[in-house]
Amino acid sequence: MSNLPENMNSQTARQLLKVGEAFRIPGPFFSYEEIKMGNVNHTYKVNYIRDDGSGMAKIKSYLVQRVNTYAFQRPLELMSNIDKVTEYIHANFPHVKCLHFHHTQERNNYLMDEDGFWRLSNYVPSVTFNSCGNLDIVRSAGQAFGDFQMMLSAFDARSLYYTIEDFHNTRERYAKLKKDMQADPCGRVNEVREELDWLLSVEDEACKLTDLYEAGELPLRVTHNDTKINNVLFDEETLKPLVVVDLDTVMPGLVGHDFGDAIRFAANFVEEDSPEAQKAGVNLNVYWAFAEGFLTETAAALTEVEVETLGNSCFTLACELSTRFLDDYIMGDKYFKTNMPQHNLVRTRCQIALAKDMLKKMNAMNAIVRDCWVRNREKQDGR
Numbered sequence: 001m002s003n004l005p006e007n008m009n010s011q012t013a014r015q016l017l018k019v020g021e022a023f024r025i026p027g028p029f030f031s032y033e034e035i036k037m038g039n040v041n042h043t044y045k046v047n048y049i050r051d052d053g054s055g056m057a058k059i060k061s062y063l064v065q066r067v068n069t070y071a072f073q074r075p076l077e078l079m080s081n082i083d084k085v086t087e088y089i090h091a092n093f094p095h096v097k098c099l100h101f102h103h104t105q106e107r108n109n110y111l112m113d114e115d116g117f118w119r120l121s122n123y124v125p126s127v128t129f130n131s132c133g134n135l136d137i138v139r140s141a142g143q144a145f146g147d148f149q150m151m152l153s154a155f156d157a158r159s160l161y162y163t164i165e166d167f168h169n170t171r172e173r174y175a176k177l178k179k180d181m182q183a184d185p186c187g188r189v190n191e192v193r194e195e196l197d198w199l200l201s202v203e204d205e206a207c208k209l210t211d212l213y214e215a216g217e218l219p220l221r222v223t224h225n226d227t228k229i230n231n232v233l234f235d236e237e238t239l240k241p242l243v244v245v246d247l248d249t250v251m252p253g254l255v256g257h258d259f260g261d262a263i264r265f266a267a268n269f270v271e272e273d274s275p276e277a278q279k280a281g282v283n284l285n286v287y288w289a290f291a292e293g294f295l296t297e298t299a300a301a302l303t304e305v306e307v308e309t310l311g312n313s314c315f316t317l318a319c320e321l322s323t324r325f326l327d328d329y330i331m332g333d334k335y336f337k338t339n340m341p342q343h344n345l346v347r348t349r350c351q352i353a354l355a356k357d358m359l360k361k362m363n364a365m366n367a368i369v370r371d372c373w374v375r376n377r378e379k380q381d382g383r
């Protein structure tokens, strides 16, 4: 291996080589890079040398992921969900791009070995965005997630596993935080009293969405549940959306989960883990652009009660993520990847600052979604 880049001698390179062999990828394994995206799974772009038929060598890339089995404790069910959803989309919307997962000799779309749970898919050359001031791109992302949800509107939600129980059950997230705060296994609770006090003081407001669902007021849909804008891949040249990825959490959910999670991530003035929490807040222009795109696709299908929850769902998701980051901090940083000692606390503070700003802007947020709903519903009715 002496002519290969230095990192090809690493343990990761050896693991990836083994994964490629299991998925029967032809051609010499040439190089890899870790894609620093996502806070849970590990993702790598792996490059193979392929003869293009004319004797010329070219590079063929794939995407390999090591699924985090601390977060996803039943990864086989997760892969079965992904299979069902992508097959359904492929059968009913053949023009829509999907990730394609390769199979091993045993016909499995995963490999389970002593190093973990792996999967391998095609690599789609694309660009992604973490935050975005380009409102056309934000609108397109809204459309892509709205369209994704609508494509699955006739899909039988009961055939899907819950890949993580109570994933967006905000009451349960609060219950876990309160339990872990009592246990305080790392002695960190004293340091985070202020954050805990604030989060507990808004529990009822943050749990409105969950409570409305429990009261039977909201329909259960098949939702993506992890609608960070970087889960939409865009064409490098046209900047049009190509495909919605990260289907690990596609399962029954509420429309507010997808809308709220997208906004709390994309419409924040700063990145999710910015240490400058005082700068966090909702950019209403980004909010508006996303809402416009999302409702272009979904307006006709949504009930009035659902639309009324959308503004509040952003607050809900910001609080829900705050409880999750804070809980992980209290428990010793076991769930989310961290790259500094207080990473989860920094994330918590930033989400709390965002949630506080949302409370101030809630009237505007509600008015914007209502306006987008009314206009787009009329357009769709008139089609």
Ligand code: GN1
Binding pocket: 037, 038, 039, 040, 041, 071, 226, 228, 246, 248, 249, 272, 321
């Ligand atoms: C995780 O790994 P990633 O970035 O796709 C998490 C989401 C959080 C997000 C916060 C399965 O998503 O719920 O919103 O981090 N995914 C899971 O950045 O827990």
Ligand code: MG
Binding pocket: 038, 040, 226, 246, 248
């Ligand atoms: Mg994800």
